Amino acid sequence: MMNAKPAVNVADLTVAYRDRPVLWDIDLQVPAGALMAVVGPNGAGKSTLLKAILGLVKPVAGMVELFGQPYRAVAKKIAYVPQRTSVDWDFPATVRDVVLMGTYGQLGWFRRPGQPQRKLADEALARMGMQDYANRQISQLSGGQQQRVFLARSLVQGAELFFMDEPFQGVDATTEEVILKLLHELRNAGKTVVVVHHDLGTVRDYFDWVTLINVKKIASGQLSEVFTPENISQTYGHRALIANPSA
Ligand SMILES: Nc1ncnc2c1ncn2[C@@H]1O[C@H](COP(=O)(O)OP(=O)(O)OP(=O)(O)O)[C@@H](O)[C@H]1O
Numbered sequence: 058m059m060n061a062k063p064a065v066n067v068a069d070l071t072v073a074y075r076d077r078p079v080l081w082d083i084d085l086q087v088p089a090g091a092l093m094a095v096v097g098p099n100g101a102g103k104s105t106l107l108k109a110i111l112g113l114v115k116p117v118a119g120m121v122e123l124f125g126q127p128y129r130a131v132a133k134k135i136a137y138v139p140q141r142t143s144v145d146w147d148f149p150a151t152v153r154d155v156v157l158m159g160t161y162g163q164l165g166w167f168r169r170p171g172q173p174q175r176k177l178a179d180e181a182l183a184r185m186g187m188q189d190y191a192n193r194q195i196s197q198l199s200g201g202q203q204q205r206v207f208l209a210r211s212l213v214q215g216a217e218l219f220f221m222d223e224p225f226q227g228v229d230a231t232t233e234e235v236i237l238k239l240l241h242e243l244r245n246a247g248k249t250v251v252v253v254h255h256d257l258g259t260v261r262d263y264f265d266w267v268t269l270i271n272v273k274k275i276a277s278g279q280l281s282e283v284f285t286p287e288n289i290s291q292t293y294g295h296r297a298l299i300a301n302p303s304a
């Protein structure tokens with residue numbers, strides 16, 4: 058039933074901070090079941106695009122639908138893993154507490170998580186290889202470990218559509234493998250996953266769909282069709298000479 062509509066439909070989206078547009082007239086569809094990378098240089102508006110889709114920043118113009126509905130109507134089906142560097146990790150909470158926060162949406166804010174939720178949280182931690190850290194303070198983990206905990210938190214939400222902002226940024230090789238495996242498991246389970254990604258060299262191996270943006274949308278579609286040297290250099294300018302995957 059859900060698959061009839063695209064998971065994400067963005068039309069004429071323009072976002073400005075003060076008077077400066079950072080996203081300009083974006084049209085974008087993400088088909089249900091896609092594993093999509095969003096790529097573009099620093100400051101291209103990638104994080105802003107996710108925030109606008111999730112209603113966290115107010116656009117100047119445009120329309121966003123998720124599974125054919127406004128965000129609020131489907132919020133429980135949506136998981137968001139923010140860019141790690143944008144989160145304050147110094148707050149006092151254990152790893153398990155952080156993952157349990159992912160269950161609040163389903164529970165309602167006034168019911169406390171109980172044994173079933175703790176079991177879900179521990180399963181999600183095990184899936185990310187973090188079961189031994191459940192009682193640690195989140196502030197005491199490495200960057201890659203924190204990223205895995207944040208992903209575990211998104212897993213307990215029971216979401217259909219995932220937005221992840223640079224999950225691979227600054228993680229070690231083990232974490233990279235764990236995250237990649239997770240992305241493929243989510244895709245195989247029919248979930249839709251939109252991932253802001255920095256490393257042009259791995260886009261081909263990791264994703265099926267790609268959106269290239271630099272304030273404007275340069276291209277969006279199946280990787281084999283749109284991840285071309287022309288589109289990449291249009292997105293990155295001269296920087297593509299360093300990272301062009303066909304070079
Ligand atoms: N809250 C804000 N107020 C003002 N300007 C902002 C704000 N957030 C982002 N910007 C600006 O908007 C532009 C797009 O930022 P955004 O974080 O979406 O880029 P990005 O593509 O995610 O970059 P990065 O690769 O560095 O994460 C940048 O020029 C940034 O400086």
Ligand SMILES: [Mg+2]
Pocket residue numbers: 103104105140222
């Ligand atoms: Mg960003």
